[in-house]
Amino acid sequence: AAEGQTNADDTLVVEASTPSLYAPQQSADPKFSRPVADTTRTMTVISEQVIKDQGATNLTDALKNVPGVGAFFAGENGNSTTGDAIYMRGADTSNSIYIDGIRDIGSVSRDTFNTEQVEVIKGPSGTDYGRSAPTGSINMISKQPRNDSGIDASASIGSAWFRRGTLDVNQVIGDTTAVRLNVMGEKTHDAGRDKVKNERYGVAPSVAFGLGTANRLYLNYLHVTQHNTPDGGIPTIG
Incomplete structure (x- = not known):
């Protein structure tokens, strides 16, 4: 009978978590030190794994993962340029695109070959990046060298x-x-x-x-x- 008894003190509980490749919990911008869920902003982070799996070769394709964000190239309110015409919440946000927190005002189609992740913040971002569109901002985080070959x-x-x-x-x-x-x-x-x-x-x-x-x-x-x-x-x- 003594062999069949279980001592509660012998129970081992192991808790661990694996970081998600599809839903990053942390912004790569040093201005945001808290996890995304704990920030006071509406932020969406598009990871490198999502960009890879979807074959998103440019910023416009990557932003299809964010509700309320779109691109218009032709038709009503559109244009015929080859640059990124990004609209957020119905307003033009093309002048609020940043690379590593630095404004990128070029009228170009931005490629994702050197992008680690894309961070979209909805709402005014003047306190984060200075003058920007009232609808939000888009920050492309560049790939950086890491400690493994x-x-x-x-x-x-x-x-x-x-x-x-x-x-x-x-x-x-x-x-x-x-x-x-x-x-x-x-x-x-x-x-x-x-x-x-x-x-x-x-x-x-x-x-x-x-x-x-x-x-x-x-x-x-x-x-x-x-x-x-x-x-x-x-x-x-x-």
């Missing part, structure tokens, strides 16, 4: 002669230093449209010092070249 490459083909390739190389140099290189090339035609094609190439080298320490320094460079044909849906020049 590795290579990640991808190749894609599709209709309308779509071809795309990316390469991501991270190399550790010493105990606290690492370098990272991201490159991208893409060519495509518009399905069913003559003389409409897009090309883009990008390179983004970066170096990090002080990894694993309290003080870190990151140096980043991003260069993107685009050759895009504006297409408003109907002939406008002829």
Whole structure:
């Protein structure tokens, strides 16, 4: 009978949690030190894993994961430029796009080949980034060198002669230093449209010092070249 008894003191309880690859709990912006669920802002974080799995090659595709955010290229309230025309809650938010917290005002189609995650904040963001649209802001977090070496490459083909390739190389140099290189090339035609094609190439080298320490320094460079044909849906020049 003594062998069948169980002592409550012998019970072992193990609790653990695995970080979600699809729903990051923390913003990469140092201005937000609290978990996303504990912030006083309405924030949506689109992770790198979501961008990869969905094949979102540009910011417009990535933002399809956020309710109330859209892009208009043609038709009513649209335009025929090849830049990101982002609307949030019905108002133009194209001038409130940031890269690592720094305003990016270029009229370009932003690629995600060097993006770690996209953070969307709804509502006024003047206290966070300065002058911005009252509807919200979009912050693209760049990929940074990390403390492990590795290579990640991808190749894609599709209709309308779509071809795309990316390469991501991270190399550790010493105990606290690492370098990272991201490159991208893409060519495509518009399905069913003559003389409409897009090309883009990008390179983004970066170096990090002080990894694993309290003080870190990151140096980043991003260069993107685009050759895009504006297409408003109907002939406008002829």
